[in-house]
Amino acid sequence: MEQNTAPPAVEFGAHDAKHFPERSSSLICKQNKRANKMCAAQEQQPYEPEDQSQRISDGQGSANQTDEEKSAYAVAADLPDGGVVGWVQCVAAFLLVLDGFGFITAFGVFQTIYVERLGKPLQTISWIGSMQIFLLFLLGTISGRAIDAGYFRITLVIGFVFQVGGIFGASFSKTYWQVLLSQGIATGIGNGMHFTALVWLVSQYFSKRRGLALGISSCGAPIGAVIFTLMAKQMIRSASVEWTLRAMGFLVLFNSVIVFIIARPKPASRASAPLLDLPAFKELPYLLFTIGMFFTLLGAYFAYYYVPQFGKKQLKLNDDEALTILLIMSAVGVTGRLIPPYIADRSIKPLRTLVVSIFLSSINLYAWPGVKSQPGLIVWVIAYAFTVNAVQTLFTASMGEVTSDMSKLGVRIGMVFTVISFACLAGPPIGGALVDMAGGNFLYAQMFAGSTMLVGGFLVALAKVKQSGLDGFFRISHEA
Template identity: 40%
Template sequence: MSPKTELRGICNTWGYVTAFGVFQTHYNQMLSESPSAISWIGSVQVFLLFSIATFSGRASDAVFFKLVWGLGALLVLVGIFIASLSSTFWQLFLSQGLCLGIGSGLMFCPMLSLIPTYFSKHRSLAIGFTAAGSSTGGLVFPAVVEQLLPRIGFPWTMRVLGLLSLSMLLPYFIFFKPRMPPRKGGPIVDWEAFKDMSYLLFSIGMFFAFWGLYVAFFYIGSFAREIIGVNQATSVSLLLIMNGTGMPARILPNIVADRYTGPLNLLIPTILVSSLILFCWISVVQASNLYAFAVFYGIFSASLQSLFPASLTSMTVDLSKIGVRTGMVLTIVSFAALTGSPIAGALVQRGGESYLYAQCFAAASMAAGGILVTMARIHKTGFVVNARK
């Protein structure tokens, strides 16, 4: 199983998440709902992608790996094609939010937990190549929507996306194969893991980091149009830039982590710098500043998302439990992903269409996450600066 094949699978889970900004922009015009309400479609999708990971992760440790992944792929395709027939908020919520989210959740954790079993060295790099799939999807899907939507309309644009997903998912289903022997016994949740204070602090820290992570991805388009005054094409271009700059940033930090620092040591400054960039977003008042924000936040947020699973893997010594322990943390951060963007949308409305409160919420959440992950690292290694973790 190559990282290239894994990239195709991640592209069809996280790709739709990182591309949701372009759907948010279109649905703001298509539906008579508030931005906060519309963001629930994307937030529920992310929530289910993460939360179902506890069950799909345990299944990936057992004998149901291919069955669970295949069911997830089927639901992803069904959700996309049903969305093409949808015209109301609830129809899109059920298809793109629930159906696509459940399918993504069934696929994601088995794919993620499969990678470390193929690599005794350079695991972080392999995970980085795989994570680049979300940036690929974040580039491909918005570009397809921007080009096809005015030409063939929303229904056929979604059907084209469905056919693209099918072409990428089919090779993965044919070629992927679990390496570890099945672990038939054991609980769905490994409660003993939370007795490890470093694991607990890491889990809570990533909750706060993910609470603020997707606010910019969901709202940069509407911020660009409403506050900066750019046109629709420019607002989509900003999302493409944010996702495009993230592609090398999902690979290069993992090379550094493998060779020099370890993933956790690199994750901490990545979270803190991401927080600083979100605070800088508050001062953006013109298009050139917003382009700079999109580039830098795209780089560091992508590095964060790539180093997160690699750091989690480094905290799990027993590879036979890597699926369930990965799934547990993903479930914890799912609640952050579920509520973060709707909270930000409500804060935009509360601020009288100003984005200040939402920007402060995202930046402060990210800063709190960085502090807690730093505490996890200190608890695990002490104050030893050069300890590779």
């Protein structure tokens, strides 16, 4: 099996189905002279997705193939495209996303609570939530290497220990540093260890329907956020914050046991591969895309962390009303993760759809200061949640369009994750600092978030222009 040095992505979209395994395509091209010419041409062309089954049917391999090449054929041809075992792996991936991104997305519940209980300013509390996302993306590359090397279950168990231990540790924490170490760093490490596993499992069992399977699995993030927000809404008042966290910890523990039991990874070889591909940054489309996504995600998570606080401070909502807003925001995310990727798959491709989603998210953030009532806030979170979830789902699916060497796609995805992890770490605290600097007014932070996403959108759009030309950018066709 060909090794992928980094995970395809947690925020995965419909087009991820068509990126695996790229090496099988190059092997088939060795069959005859015509195929060799095609391969040579593809090295100079941006990636265009193609059907996995077509690659396999083009040839059965030559007699002088090495054992490694024959193994690549076997892996590609053996994909069952679902089945009972395959859909069970989809369930396992869904639970991993639910426990990981779902818990992180619901951090807005604790943001308000910790500001009041720990007596710290918003920017300080924000480091707890941003640390979780930072470690998730940063460690995703490392855990991906471990899983590729055959250490799937060891990686899974290490992640479970840190994730569950961090949540339970937070329930006993009394100071800011204790909460940061437990809920911020420990759970972040746990989620980072799981980051690759959820995509890796599904990718082994699906070919044509991999996009559907990954899309269903990714819905664990908004659904998990809804579940954890509902738990907080019902339990914090009737019980306590401590027992709310413990209940969440028991839920994550229960799901972890299920995942460990039902996960059935296929054997992986222990071959090594490079962790970095620095020459990739010499390719202008890839470089612009990477910088653009840094600016995009610098502002993307601000609203998720600060909407409850905005509702309470600016609109005078009570705790239940503020949590209801976050609940609506999380639930709408399901539509944002399914509809835009479907449109991209059927018509205009992921990168164009991503550009549109980023610009719409930026417009929504610029419109946020105009929200003056609870109904207005509900309308706003519905609009923003739809577009920003589309961004999170589409950006990894778009990377195939801005790289010329698809045999290194996994490495290049990992490098983008490393870069954007620092944006996820810094974005929410910067927003919190701007709120504190303005004496509790959110205007500066809202403009900061909207502006960073606007800059990111222009850079990602420019990456598409460099990839296909200006005419190609406006040619609304799946082939362009």
